[in-house]
Amino acid sequence: CDLYEHKDTARILLSVFYSFILILGVIGNTIALTVIFKNRKKINSTTLYSTNLVFSDLLFCIALPTRIAYYALGFHWPFGEALCRITALLFYINTYAGVNFMTCLSIDRFFAVVHPFRYKIRRIKYAKGICVFIWFLVFSQTFPLLIQSMSQEEKERTTCMEYPNFEKIAHLPLILLAACLVGYLIPLGIILFCYSQISCKLFQTAKENPLTEKSGINKKAINTIIFVIIVFIICFTPYHVAIIQHMIKKLQNEPLCTEKKIFQKSLHYTVFLMNFNCCLDPFIYFFACKGYKRTVMKILRRQVSVSISSAVRSHPEESS
Numbered sequence: 482c483d484l485y486e487h488k489d490t491a492r493i494l495l496s497v498f499y500s501f502i503l504i505l506g507v508i509g510n511t512i513a514l515t516v517i518f519k520n521r522k523k524i525n526s527t528t529l530y531s532t533n534l535v536f537s538d539l540l541f542c543i544a545l546p547t548r549i550a551y552y553a554l555g556f557h558w559p560f561g562e563a564l565c566r567i568t569a570l571l572f573y574i575n576t577y578a579g580v581n582f583m584t585c586l587s588i589d590r591f592f593a594v595v596h597p598f599r600y601k602i603r604r605i606k607y608a609k610g611i612c613v614f615i616w617f618l619v620f621s622q623t624f625p626l627l628i629q630s631m632s633q634e635e636k637e638r639t640t641c642m643e644y645p646n647f648e649k650i651a652h653l654p655l656i657l658l659a660a661c662l663v664g665y666l667i668p669l670g671i672i673l674f675c676y677s678q679i680s681c682k683l684f685q686t687a688k689e690n691p692l693t694e695k696s697g698i699n700k701k702a703i704n705t706i707i708f709v710i711i712v713f714i715i716c717f718t719p720y721h722v723a724i725i726q727h728m729i730k731k732l733q734n735e736p737l738c739t740e741k742k743i744f745q746k747s748l749h750y751t752v753f754l755m756n757f758n759c760c761l762d763p764f765i766y767f768f769a770c771k772g773y774k775r776t777v778m779k780i781l782r783r784q785v786s787v788s789i790s791s792a793v794r795s796h797p798e799e800s801s
Contacts, residue, residue, distance in 0.1 A: 482738035482741055482742070483742075484643075484645060484741060484742055484745040485555075485556050485635075485638075485640075485745070486742065487742075487746050487749075488555045488556050489555070491552065491556075491746075491749055492552055492553055492554070492555045492556070495552040495749060495753060496549055496552045496553040498753050499545055499548055499549045499552065499753070499756070500549055502545065502753075502756055502757060502759055502760055503542055503545040503546070503549065505759075505760040506538055506539075506541070506542045506545075506759040506760050507539070507542050509760055509762075509763035509764075510535045510538045510539050510542070510759070510762065510763055511539075512763065513531070513535045513762075513763040514532075514535055514536075514539070517531070517532050517535070524605065525603070525605060525608075526589050526603045526604070526605060526607070526608035527586065527589055527590075527593075527705075529605065529608045529609065529612060530582050530585045530586045530589060530608065530612070531582075531586065531765065533578070533582050533612050533615070533616075534578075534579060534582040534583065534586075534762050534765065535762060535763065537574060537575050537578040537579055537582070538575060538579070538758075538759040538762050538763075540571055540574060540575060541571055541572065541574075541575035541756070541759055542759065543571060544567070544568045544571040544572060547560055547564060547568055548568060551641060554638075555638065556638055556640055556643070557637075557638040557639060557640075558632055558638075558639045558640060558641035559639070560641075562630065562631065562632050565631040565632045565641040565642060566626060566627050566629070566631045567627075568631075568641065568642065569626045569631045569641075569642045570623055570624075570626045570627060572642065572756075573622075573623045573626060574619055574620070574623050575756075575759065576664075576755060577619050577622065577623070577664050578615065578616070578619045579758055579762065580664055580665065580668050580713075580717065581615045581618070581619065581668070582612075582615065583668070583672070583709050583712070583713065583765070584668040584671050584672060585611060585612075585615070586705060586709060586765065587671065587672045587675040587676070587705075587706055587709055588671065588675060589603060589608075590675065590679060590705050590706055591675040591678055591679060594679045594682050594683065595678050595679060595682045629650070630646070631646060632646065633645065633646040643745075644744070644745060644748055645745075653728075654728040654729075654731045654732050655728075655732075657724055657728050658724075658725065658728050658729075661721050661724055661725050661728075664721075665717055665718075665721040666721075668713075669713060669717075672706070672709055672710060672713060673710070675706060676706045676707070676710060679703060679706055680703070683703060705765065708764060708765055709765060712758055712761045712762070712765065715754065715757075715761075716754055716755050716756075716757055716758040716761065717755055717758070719747075719750075719751040719754050719755075720748070720751035720752055720754065720755045723744065723747045723748060723751050727740075727744045
């Protein structure tokens with residue numbers, strides 16, 4: 482059963498897609514980090530969660546060049562087992578660190594709007610502790626990937642981080658279903674709960690006092706949660722739905738070759754969608770953090786000014 486018969490199309494599409502993610506991801510997240518650095522004296526819980534989100538995306542971008550080469554070579558990994566494991570580690574760290582920090586941002590906005598007087602939970606020292614705990618949790622969950630073989634020899638290729646390479650793991654369907662519950666369904670439930678509570682609070686406050694609709698905090702909170710939900714649904718839902726339905730089917734009986742091919746193909750494209758969150762996360766920072774747009778425009782204007790000055794100095798005779 483050849484699970485890679487779509488490789489001729491995929492090698493072009495996935496190489497282009499991931500190159501696009503690499504370029505946008507590096508540019509967007511570097512700009513976000515620059516803005517954070519310029520405003521480091523004003524850091525708060527929201528900024529801290531956003532910073533960790535951006536940092537996890539930049540870690541993922543480190544692994545992308547080898548992944549692009551892998552797809553361009555038609556699902557062939559020439560870089561060895563060690564690098565394959567490191568790439569897998571960075572991939573899953575980005576995925577689930579991203580999920581956890583987006584959940585933290587939603588909870589942070591929830592307390593900012595619904596329980597504004599419970600300010601202690603939003604203190605920077607508590608936020609730092611939460612960030613450390615999340616990184617510890619993510620590393621403890623993903624560290625076993627470093628001792629698990631991630632590559633597999635095929636007839637004409639060596640694959641890396643593909644689903645068939647994991648099938649030798651005992652009780653794999655149950656492990657993946659548990660991972661979907663903890664890493665997707667529970668965070669999604671928390672985010673939707675926060676959104677519904679914020680919406681109810683804003684509606685209630687607007688009825689009691691129409692002037693509060695102009696509040697910047699409330700607008701920022703609702704925009705942040707809405708964008709987080711959009712990113713979550715677009716990027717993470719297709720992949721987890723594909724995993725859940727295939728694992729349930731696998732628990733009932735062994736899928737047919739045709740079903741395996743469909744699942745393998747769907748994984749390649751839903752994983753791309755999941756990785757696309759790397760490009761969208763800087764926009765979460767745009768909605769969540771005050772002054773981001775203004776600082777970005779200042780940076781861009783400064784760069785344009787420097788470019789024009791350099792051009793004039795390079796061609797003084799033309800400018801005269």
